[in-house]
Amino acid sequence: MPNALHAIVIHKAGDLRIDEIPEPVPAPDEAVIDVVYGGICGSDLHYWQHGAAGESILRAPMVLGHEVVGVVRRAAPDGSGPAEGARVAVHPATPVKEYVRHPADRPNISGGGYLGSAARFPHRDGAFAHRVAMPTRMLRVLPDRIDLKDAALIEPASVAWHAVNRVGDVTGSSALVVGCGPIGLLAIAVLKARGARHITAVDLHDRPLAIAEQLGADTVLKQPDDADVVAIDADVVIESSGSHRGLDTAIRGTTRGGAVAMVGLLPSGPQPVQIALAIARELDLLGSFRFNDEIDEVIVALADDTLRVSPVVSHIEPWRSAEKAFALAADPRVSSKVLLRFGSAR
Template identity: 60%
Template sequence: MTVPERTLAVVAHAKDDLRVEEIAVPTPGPDEVVVRIAYGGVCGSDLHYWQHGAAGESILRAPMILGHEVVGTVAQAASDGSGPGVGAAVAVHPATPGGEGARYPVDRPNLSPGVTYLGSAARFPHTEGAFAEYAVLPSRMLRELPAGLDLREAAIVEPASVAWHAVTRAGGIAGKRVLVIGAGPIGALIVAVAKRFGAAEIVAVDLHEKPLEIARAVGATSTIVATDADAIAAVEADVVFESSGSHRGLASAVRGAMRGGRVVMVGLLPSGEQPALISLAITRELELVGSFRFNNEIDEVIAALADGSLSVEPVVTHEFAAADALDAFATARDASVSGKVLLRF
């Protein structure tokens, strides 16, 4: 497979300045692979870089290629012999753990202080993403896909791994009542993974009907409109997943948990102090647990998608050619009409 010298890429230049432009294909190092990207999923962080020029405290200081939810085919293998060979279909684990200066459990590299992620402005120079027809990636990031798992279905692997990690942070949920606050793509994937893990009852909450429709399609046994505070409080769930990323969602999560229950906080709230129902969490002896990205759960997700035990197809609602990235981002921004939006390269 011939690798061109230049490639089409989706680049964030600044707030409200997203461009589809030609860039040079970088020269790969010995342990790097050139991947012909097939699909990329638009993530909330991608939207933030477009809308705000920043994702939380990660501020754009230079143009950056977006994208970390990508799958594709190896166009040029690593010269040192590592990683899959030419023609292999692959998913991508976008994290590079590392850094020193802060303590963390060694078996949880997602918490390493210097961890970087594809398409992130957390450090400078920024870590370029992979929304490009051809992306140069470290061979260690690649996970070869099993036969029978097509690239479009595998495009959901990265966010599904975030959901899988969140469910494992909840402890055992088999036979339990689960409440999911926020039924966007991550929330819907949490519903699907919770069903895969044997939850007896799964209640999904959102402001809009479209995400609730998707949640029902992937396993929610019932749904509640987010403004119905009494109905949410009446759920009394064993485990609550907060995936809205808002302090109001976190308040709903605390209210919707049973006494002695666990709240897994997945949605990333804005930086700085946030209002929270801490007194209620204390008097109900709730366990508030953070969940951030994922580690090797990606391998379990790929296996579950391949054997059919994890069903996520309804989560993907739209597909756009990469050249129409602006339209794709505008659609992904409107949670009332879309779930996961894919770019086709």
């Protein structure tokens, strides 16, 4: 059917399909969005490769995708939210309104839903589709000067912004970023925008380190030895590799009394890292999970050119080439952020 809608659906590990879906039927507070770009996230790759992303286990087919931007096709029936034709980014979280023990300013850890997440069952479908209905509270209108390709990085840049928030004010600080995948690269961009004095980037491959330099890294290290790592002596560290070796490097590269934001998603289970060293140096090891209202700060920083993200995009692939795009995104030697293109801006 030439006018049928399609979505990128994960059925089980290694089983990624393009499935036909019905037209979205919006609730009164939902707008219908024509999706233009969707960025492939590390969690999307985990579902594809392993059938799980950390503790979130795939139990049924699920539409992937939470890094999406597009154009409002139909405004919400109740009159809330952006008007038809507005270009929008999506905040993919649905916080739990009533939850216990967590401060009101941390809804990201409330246990709520997230687009394209198997954390709960039934799973919450994502937005890798031609058209989706989205609650207007999730939508952020984009200033005209932000290109939609850059806007497709707003969600992961917000994750990086939140990670930097976790380690505190970085003005004048020395910083280390371990792992230069898309989140690590965006963390470098955020650290630069927020006044870090010196940024060191560590990765296993040449290509991401070259991009790290474009984004403002002052020193890049490929597979550094123990002496190199200890000599870094960074005030703040963003661990974005999602591996126990990367976390070990982060701990050893942090100065006494420093802080490590752990944003990389490690596999479930025990991890062999230098916890004794973290204790002796009195390091702050801080979990960093998704984000809250940082998305609004990211949009402002993109609009005023404080934050530069365009070098992070390496490939744009048509939605029909989803499996090729996922394979590209899974190989850090040849790619960084891979975007799927579903449509065009009006």
